[in-house]
Amino acid sequence: MDGKAAPRATGPTQTRLERGRGALGPALELVHTGRAPTRAVLTAELGVTRATAGAVAAELAALGLIRVDARPAAAAGTHGRPSHRLDVAEQGPVALAAQVHADGYRAALVGLGGRIVATSPGCDIIDPDPAQVLGAVVAAGARLLRETGRRCIGAGLAVPSSVAEPEGTALNALHVAWPVGAPVREIFARQVRAAGLGGPAFAGNDVNLAALAEHRHGAGRGARDLLCVATGHRGVGGALVLDGRLHTGSSGLALEVGHLTVNPEGRPCHCGSRGCLDVEADPLALLTAAGREPGPEPSLLDQARALLRAEYAQPRVRAAAGELIDRLGLGLAGLVNILNPDRIILGGLHRELLAADPERLRAVVAERSLWSRNSGGVPIMPCTLDHNSLVGAAELAWQPVLDDPLTALAPPTD
Template sequence: MTQTRTTRLERGRSALGPALELVHTGRAPTRAVLTAELGVTRATAGAVAAELEALGLIQVDSHPAAAGSQGRPSHRLAVAPNGPVVLAAQIHADGFRAALVGLGGRMVATAPGCMPVPADPSHIIDAVVEAGATLLRETGRSCLGAGLAVPSAVAEPDGTALNPLHLSWPVGSPVRALFAQSVAKAGVTGPDGSPVTAVTGNDVNLAALAEHRHGAGRGARHLLCVATGHRGVGGALVLDGRVHSGSSGLALEVGHLTVNPAGLPCHCGSRGCLDVEADPLAFLAAAGRTPDPEGSLLRQSRDLLRTRYADPSVRSAAESLIDRLGLGLAGLVNILNPDRIILGGLHRELLDADPERLRAVVADRSLWGRSGSVPILPCTLDHNSLIGAAEAAWQPVLDDPLAAFG
């Protein structure tokens, strides 16, 4: 084999990962766009697309040229509709959800579970993995990885949950090791028969990653995500496509920004943090509602906001939370200077309820917000933490598609 031929093959193989990510995120809908984005020849782009199609990851369809156009027709590229999946799992204060997610962030199947979260994390991790393994058996899909989202900062490189404040888990629970053990025990294996790689991350970090690739954050270079799920408030920063996790995975604990110095005591030891002043429990309390212990706090607060917003007590509670949230966002804008802010969970509902009030608070309290150059948008993906767990599981495949198949 000539040196030129060898170099061409190596260049094509090194382009497999970038090419797959372009199709996965919808940035290369045709082979012509793929050629331009990769900066390779048309022949190389065609070979790369053919290799990814042979692996069962994408499909290449002939796309007729538009009427009156000249030259060869391009080819449409899309993720393979019946291709492999990853197992995605999420644990929250009210239970768990498992799903099978394909390339492109497409959810193939899902199974929710409602159960009290026990003090031993292995029990609920086993339950959510078994739910995912059942989905794999029922669908017969090939699995290439597994990802878990948890409501806690996850320290790197050990994969331990350092502050599961709204769960009864011990501080420092080895969630990544427990997840990997559960995946192996449930018989979730890859194409070569060995247990798939299992990864774990903070739920808001993973939600931000999913929104950046497939949702409201697409195209942003400095994306700030703030969200409240079933309990507490989290934040994440995506810089040039990667989650900024700090030196050890603990960056952007925005829930512990003080927005009301005389406010409620927080689990972290401070008072008036976003975590206890702007989450679903805080909203229900401000509206004078007693939470139903059997139902999701997030669902209860959403339903109240959507159906009873005309009630003065509900509207007053919403305005109080919007003001607290806006104060926290203003501080983050001053520090981080993001080019876009996206809000998830109950915060998305508060933005929809009174967008002008929230934007006015941020503008009044921040240097850069006054210019009006920081868009504040709602997250657009359902179950974005779950999709983000899948993104983390897909990442090794995006980095090296051939290695994923042994």
């Protein structure tokens, strides 16, 4: 198809659509997450008739959200007419995704299916005034929208801080030197409106959003209770998906795993304690343990990655990596004992540590975890999505569309 919207359904098809209108959101989510690659699968997953599933798919195509291939090629050795294939529309609307971290910020346009359509060049300067940073990242996103000509359905922001709900305030953005309690969602929404972009604006913790993206589109797909632990540019974060939904606690502050004590005699932590995972297993901790003086560029994360990839064979680097793996394993084991997840995924530098010595990390977790000893171990896997926090930020903006496509995409009224 050429990306143009299909004709809207009429007649008997319209009648079937009225009966299946409540299925539009669930159907879109199934296509969005790759769980309904064909109309036959969509019919079975929704529990509706084939005609109703066809009407629902046609309406989603008319909205410019999905693409229906009515003439797919049959696989070799199969019999009968193949089912219509379903996919997200290649030229459909997008969400503006923004991420701020200790070493800069980036904007991207993300379509359905978690597909990154365009990204802005990363910036490595962070102003202590959140309004300056968020204004700059929204401006970068607005340029991408002008260049691509895409429709924007909303905007999402990932920040390296817990985001308190319902206020949308960043309570501990320590590594970007923002004031405690900065109203990041309000500032971001104001900048989005000032740029003339469509749709609502959202904000969330970067690791929470990474976990959401991985659960829908990456290494966490299919897990029921998913634990994600990651270290990006500074610090360590965690997130939990329970029964398919992101768990944020009563006020958005759940899973502050960075402040688990894993070395009582360890480094002082920003929180006032000592030996927290936040300072014992992040990129700065690796560089320090390996005897390397961090440089001003590239980012600390990139410096730590390069060290592991290029110099892991050196005894001091290997010993430093082993030290971090052991600290990380202690933290993961404690979380396994409390949360009993069915899968653990690791992001940022932790993904590199897992690749460097997977058996050591799994052995530490198994030795210290009651459930791992009794059940053979929890699968520990690397995150698979590039820019997963950006994709997760976009998921926040896409959620109203997934909930109710017709209402979310309706033209604004005066």
